[in-house]
Amino acid sequence: MARPASRRTVIGAAVAAASAGALGSAAPAGAAAPRRAATAAPAAPRTVDNRFWSTYTDWRCGDAAGVRAVAGRRPGVVIAAPLGSAEITDPHTGRTQSWEYATWTSPEHRSAVPATEAVASWNADTPPGTWIRIELSGRYSDGGRTPWFVMGHWASGDGDIRRTSVDDQGDGKASVWTDTFAVDDAASGLRLTSYQLRVTLYRRPGTRLTPTVWRLGAMASDVPDRFEVPASVPGPARELDVPRYSQNTHVGQYPEYDNGGEAWCSPTSSQMIVEYWGRGPTAAELAWVNPEFDDPQVCHAARFTYDYQYAGCGNWPFNAAYAATYRDMSAVxxxxxxxxxxxxxxxxxxxxxxxxxxxxxxxxxxxxxxSGHLMTVVGFTPDGDVVANDPASPSNEAVRRVYRRAEWERIWLRTKRLNASGRVVSGTGGICYLFWPVRPTPAQRRALEAVGVH
Structure with missing residues (x-):
């Protein structure tokens, strides 16, 4: 569970989607088609647009400044000839260092959904002595442009820089709240209509080191403002065999990474799925963890998803980027x-x-x-109820839960709710992390494409 006053609440107070209506849901595979009315109902408006750059062609289409595209099993961009060097002070260590740098800027993507929010995500390898900065800039529906907003300073390790979001970014029309670009007054009708992403690759001067960026993109959305959501029709039952870990068995562990327990729902969930795919840290990589602690890989996930500005492990893109550090994994x-x-x-x-x-x-x-919690959906019962690995459980054995379908769908998809004090606060509107192998099966590829992820 997230800390009581999360930035999701702040976003919800600042952003009220102006469009009315509700998200539609497709009939499950094999279901009988409903009887058609004389005039077909209009399709529900699209509310989410994903664009991710990950192919060799993608990397060759952007604006390369000191980088080159590399082909092979996992295409990406690397430093070719640095543009120069810069002195950068890490705000969390106070250490000033010189870094060589090069950049790749995406083509401008016109979103199919004029958006109130956008969340970037990336997959990269950052060997020691390297790191990356991710930025977003776009065009508003009134013709104006945003500045370049920083969406994260990131490295898989924590020896060169402190992995961090950047606070206090805004232009009077939109702001960045940790990991989310959000229009300040969505009720005004202002939307983000297009955007570009820029990644800057850094390395120690005088070396041949380089990060490799394999995937870069964003989810843009305009989810209707709503307290209720329509119920979907249950589909076939299936349950996946996903490892089960409790965050609460780690209460009080590693105060420097937000003290375990309820603050670790996100890395605990991420670790469950990383291990479902047969990946995870080695014994040598876990050697830093106190040997008296059970499930040291959960501690490892917390350390390497920790956002030093947010002071927690719940940064959404940082969790996806962590999962993608493992062999041949993609995440968004x-x-x-x-x-x-x-x-x-x-x-x-x-x-x-x-x-x-x-x-x-x-x-x-x-x-x-x-006020904010991550859990892992691993299946559905024959009645359509949700089978979740809920890390907010007292033990690993108690992690598997079955939650009522209509209740669960409502608390996940709504954008507004009443808190315990009766005050209107935000909901997350269907946010999720997806992790999958770089080479999915044909069925997995079709499933990802069906939910808009390529």
Missing amino acids: VTRLTSLTDLETLVRAGIPAITSQSFLEKELTGAGYGT
């Missing part, structure tokens, strides 16, 4: 539109990490309420 942050989307993924063997907030009475069997 996106939004889904219904439990039908999750069923499509689970049927193909892809679990998902979802973000939700709720009062204890709103989710039967949870036994707690939260």
Whole structure:
């Protein structure tokens, strides 16, 4: 569970989507087609647009300044000839160092969804002595342009820089809240209509070191402002065999990484899915963990997803980037539109990490309420209820939970809710992390494409 005053609440107070209506849901595979009316109902408006650059052609289409595209099993961009060097002070260590740098800037992507929010995500390898900076700039529906907003300073390790988001970014029309670009007053009708992403690759001067960026992109969205969501029709049952870890067995561990326990829902969930795909840290990589602690890989995930500005492990893109540091793994942050989307993924063997907030009475069997919590959806019962690995459990054995479909779908997809004080606060509107192998099966590829991820 996230800390009580999360930046999601801040976003919800600042952003009220102006478009009305609700997200549609497709009928499950094999279901009988409904009887058609004389005039077909209009399709629900599209609310989510994903664009990720990851192919050799993609990397050759951008603006390369000191970088080159590399082909092979996993195409990407690397430093070719640095543009120069810069003195950069890490705000979290106070250390000033010189870094050589080069940049890759994406073509401008016109979003199919004029957006109130955008979340970038990336997959990269950053050997010691290297790191990357990710930025977003776009065009508004009123014709104006944003500045370049920093979406993260990132490295897989923490010896060269401190992995961090950047606070206090805004232009009077939009702001960046940790990992999310958000229009300040969505009710005004202002939207982000197109955007570019820029990644700057850094290395120690005088070396041949280089980061490799394999995937870069963003999810842009305009989810309707709503307290309720329509119920989707249950599809076929399936449950995936995903490892189960409790965050609460780590209470008080590593205060420097937000003290374990309820603050570790995101890295605990991420670690479950990393291990589902047969990946994970080696014994040598876990040697730093206190040997008295159980499940040291959860501690490892917390350390290497920790955002030093946010002072927590719940930065969405940092969790996706962590998963992609493992062999041949891809990962993104996106939004889904219904439990039908999750069923499509689970049927193909892809679990998902979802973000939700709720009062204890709103989710039967949870036994707690939260202003923000990540859990892993691993399956569905024959009745369509959600099988979740919920890390907010007292033990690993208690992690598997079954939650009522309608309740769970509501707390995950809504964008507004009432908190325990009766105040209107935000919901996360279908946010999830997806991790999958670089070379998915044909069925997995089709499932990802069905939910807009390529």
